[in-house]
Amino acid sequence: MPAHVLDKAYTIATANGVAANRVVVAGPTAGQCALPATENASGLLGVTVHSQPNTGRAVTVRKIGIAEVAAAGPIALGAPVIAAGSSGKVKAASGSAGTKINVLGFAETPATSDGDIIEVFLFIHQGTM
Numbered sequence: 001m002p003a004h005v006l007d008k009a010y011t012i013a014t015a016n017g018v019a020a021n022r023v024v025v026a027g028p029t030a031g032q033c034a035l036p037a038t039e040n041a042s043g044l045l046g047v048t049v050h051s052q053p054n055t056g057r058a059v060t061v062r063k064i065g066i067a068e069v070a071a072a073g074p075i076a077l078g079a080p081v082i083a084a085g086s087s088g089k090v091k092a093a094s095g096s097a098g099t100k101i102n103v104l105g106f107a108e109t110p111a112t113s114d115g116d117i118i119e120v121f122l123f124i125h126q127g128t129m
Helices: none
Strands: 006-010 023-026 032-036 044-049 056-072 080-083 090-092 100-107 117-128
Touching: 044 100, 044 117, 080 117
Parallel strands: 006 032
Antiparallel strands: 006 056, 023 032, 023 044, 044 056, 056 117, 080 090, 080 100, 100 117
8 A cells, every 4th residue: 555745855944953753834935944933833834754953954844644743742543733832743732612723634643741753644724623
């Protein structure tokens, strides 16, 4: 059974680079990416496939497929996940009814604690709680 993915290289704009398995958003200029500034950040690009400690160098970002992502805490199987903040980790989407959420995708494996690496089916979209 084939596994289809789409990876793209971006130049990292975040000072001190970025770790592997982190959510990134559009950077300040075309072709750049950065760690999210806030929880539930918009402009999601995907998940880093490897680390890149140097600002201004290329990092591979998974845009379509299943990606390994660092969790910021417990996440249930199948839960929609969003950026947890500037760490680039993910958390289960939450909020009051009517809250707009910027969904990265859905947890294919659960997380029990901060730092767990989970698989996420990437399906970037904006939704409402």
